Amino acid sequence: MTGFDTAEFAARTERAQALMGDAGIGAMLLTTEPDVRYFTGFLTRFWESPTRPWFVIVPASGKPVAVIPGIGADLMGQTWVDDIRTWSAPDLSDDGISLLCDTLRDVAGQNPIAVPDGHETHVRMPLADLARLQQSINIMSDNGIMRQLRMIKSPAEIAKVKRACQIAGKAFARVPEIARDGVPLDDVFRAFQMLCLEEGADWVPYLAGAAAQGGYSDVISPAHGKPLQSGDVLMLDTGLVHDGYFSDFNRNWAVTQAKTDAQEAHAQLIAATAAGFATARAGNTAADVYQAMQQVLSDRSDGGSSGRLGHGLGMSLTEWPSLIPTDHTMLEPGMILTLEPVVATEQGIMVHEENIVVTTAEPYYISPPAKPELPVI
Numbered sequence: 001m002t003g004f005d006t007a008e009f010a011a012r013t014e015r016a017q018a019l020m021g022d023a024g025i026g027a028m029l030l031t032t033e034p035d036v037r038y039f040t041g042f043l044t045r046f047w048e049s050p051t052r053p054w055f056v057i058v059p060a061s062g063k064p065v066a067v068i069p070g071i072g073a074d075l076m077g078q079t080w081v082d083d084i085r086t087w088s089a090p091d092l093s094d095d096g097i098s099l100l101c102d103t104l105r106d107v108a109g110q111n112p113i114a115v116p117d118g119h120e121t122h123v124r125m126p127l128a129d130l131a132r133l134q135q136s137i138n139i140m141s142d143n144g145i146m147r148q149l150r151m152i153k154s155p156a157e158i159a160k161v162k163r164a165c166q167i168a169g170k171a172f173a174r175v176p177e178i179a180r181d182g183v184p185l186d187d188v189f190r191a192f193q194m195l196c197l198e199e200g201a202d203w204v205p206y207l208a209g210a211a212a213q214g215g216y217s218d219v220i221s222p223a224h225g226k227p228l229q230s231g232d233v234l235m236l237d238t239g240l241v242h243d244g245y246f247s248d249f250n251r252n253w254a255v256t257q258a259k260t261d262a263q264e265a266h267a268q269l270i271a272a273t274a275a276g277f278a279t280a281r282a283g284n285t286a287a288d289v290y291q292a293m294q295q296v297l298s299d300r301s302d303g304g305s306s307g308r309l310g311h312g313l314g315m316s317l318t319e320w321p322s323l324i325p326t327d328h329t330m331l332e333p334g335m336i337l338t339l340e341p342v343v344a345t346e347q348g349i350m351v352h353e354e355n356i357v358v359t360t361a362e363p364y365y366i367s368p369p370a371k372p373e374l375p376v377i
Contacts, residue, residue, distance in 0.1 A: 003243050004041060006080045008156050012149065013039055016058050019145045026111020027104060028058040028142055031124040034315040035116065035146055039064045041079045043244045045203070046072070052089045053125045055100050056081075059107045067100045097129045101136045114142035120320060121146070147320050151312060152334040158357055160245035161314060161336055162366040164201075165355050168240055168247040169368040171195040176377045181230055181256050185211050186223035188234070196240045206239030206317050209250075214259050215348030219250075230256035233350060234377070239317040246317050248338050249353040249367040254376045261346045265300070266374035269352035272296040272341035273369075276310065276323075280337060280356060280363045286321040286329045293323075293341045300343045310340040313355055333360045 016039070020028060030036050033047045036056045047054075055067040066076050069089035076084050085103055087096045104113055115123060118141075123130055133139070153161070171192065178191035188211075193204045209223065210216030211234040219237060228234060237250035252266055272293040279292035293309050312319035313336045321329035323337070331337075335358040342351045355367040 003160075004156055008154060009039060009041060009080050011154070013058060013064060016145060016149055017060060019143075019148070020058070020060060020114065023114070023143045023145070024112070025114040025140070025142070025145075026060055026108030028114045028145065029100075029104065029139075030056045030058065030116070030146070032116075032122065034150070037244060037315065038146075038150060040066065040076065040081050042066075042072070042076055042081075044072070044075060053096060053129070055096065057103060057107055060111070065103060065107055067096060067103050069096070095126075095129060097125075097132050101133065104137055110138070112138045112140040114140050114145070116146040117141045118144055118147060120318075150314060151320050151329075152332055153314055153336055153357075154334070157245065157314060158334070158336065158366070160243050161247065161355070162357075164240060164242040164245050164247035165249065165367045167196065167200045167242055168238055168249065170199040171201075171238070171240075172236070172251045174199075175236065175251070175253065179228060179234060179253065179255075179377055182227050184225045184227050185209070185234075186225050188228070188236070189223040192236055192238070196238060200242065201240040202242055204238060204240045206246075206248075207236065209234070209236040211235070211255070213347055214262055215265070215345035215350050217348050219342075219349075219351050228255045231259060233262050233345075233348075233374075235351065237351070237353065245315060246313060247355065247367065248313050248317055249355050250351060251370060252350060252352065252374060254374050256376065258374045258376050262350065263374050265343045265345045265350045266352070267372040268296065268300065268343055269341050269350060270370060270372040272309075272343075273339045273352055273354055276339040276341070277354075277356060277363060277365075280331060280339070280358055282331050282333050282358055282360060284331050286323050286327040286331065287325050289331075289337070289339070290323040290325055290327075293339065297341055297343055300345075308340070309342070310338040310353075312336060313338050331358050333358055336366070337363075 052069040057065045065083040070086040232255040239248045276293040308322045308324045310323035340353040356363045
């Protein structure tokens with residue numbers, strides 16, 4: 001169970017119910033791991049199995065109701081949820097849909113049921129089961145309620161992400177212990193994940209990176225077995241988890257020697273990050289932060305191949321908003337953002353990423369901010 005007091009979950013539920021009332025929603029149906037956990041604290045790696053669906057209903061008033069496979073009843077019973085309805089799953093003829101329909105009618109009557117339906121959402125059940133549900137229940141959009149709720153973090157949530165970032169920062173500081181000329185990149189990846197765990201991560205679901213002369217070609221590939229060599233730029237980007245919340249930032253190093261172009265690119269990345277940081281104020285928009293960073297990068301832009309220069313962060317590795325020219329989401333206190341500028345080098349690209357919190361005044365870093373100098377290992 002996620003380490004929050006019951007009051008945290010009660011406050012989230014009350015905020016949701018106020019928004020639901022304004023939108024005429026009878027209940028909200030949630031099917032994905034972070035949305036279910038947001039209201040319940042139900043934290044388990046069992047979601048890695050695609051076999052069983054899981055449902056949580058947020059009624060117009062009162063506590064959430066869980067409609068889940070029987071295997072999860074004990075763990076859900078350790079949360080603040082006390083109305084837990086189960087079936088024996090998997091059931092090839094009726095995998096919880098009849099029970100879910102009955103529960104939704106019990107909770108909401110004939111009032112419409114909302115499901116998150118915007119960008120970055122999905123419905124986690126088979127299409128055939130969704131069709132059966134739609135035949136019986138009046139389903140509507142949640143009008144962005146879940147997005148709004150999860151985008152603004154409570155102080156307790158910010159503390160979780162801050163702790164995850166502290167753990168990642170300690171692991172990054174130890175990279176010279178595991179990376180040097182001649183060490184294969186895939187060995188560096190394995191060792192870095194062990195460093196994250198040693199420093200206190202619960203698990204490391206995301207690790208990407210690259211190593212190549214003077215820059216790298218992409219930032220999402222699995223590690224190859226080629227040994228590091230002098231002149232390489234090594235990049236590691238991790239999203240580790242602590243108590244259900246992510247960090248998401250990266251670091252760059254030069255192997256043995258830092259070439260002039262890579263040094264200059266790194267300094268420009270830090271300058272762009274600083275510009276984004278200065279603009280990440282309540283009342284500005286995600287697009288404003290993008291433009292502030294892009295202005296610094298304009299003379300060596302990568303041509304937009306990265307798609308965006310940052311995003312939200314929290315219970316998921318990437319959340320709303322996106323730092324792109326067309327996202328005019330207004331920044332509000334309590335948002336956690338990544339700042340992720342990218343530049344072209346003579347031989348590829350370089351990326352830098354930091355994590356910050358938007359406040360009523362100046363934002364602050366929760367990842368230990370990097371210096372302009374490209375470190376050498």
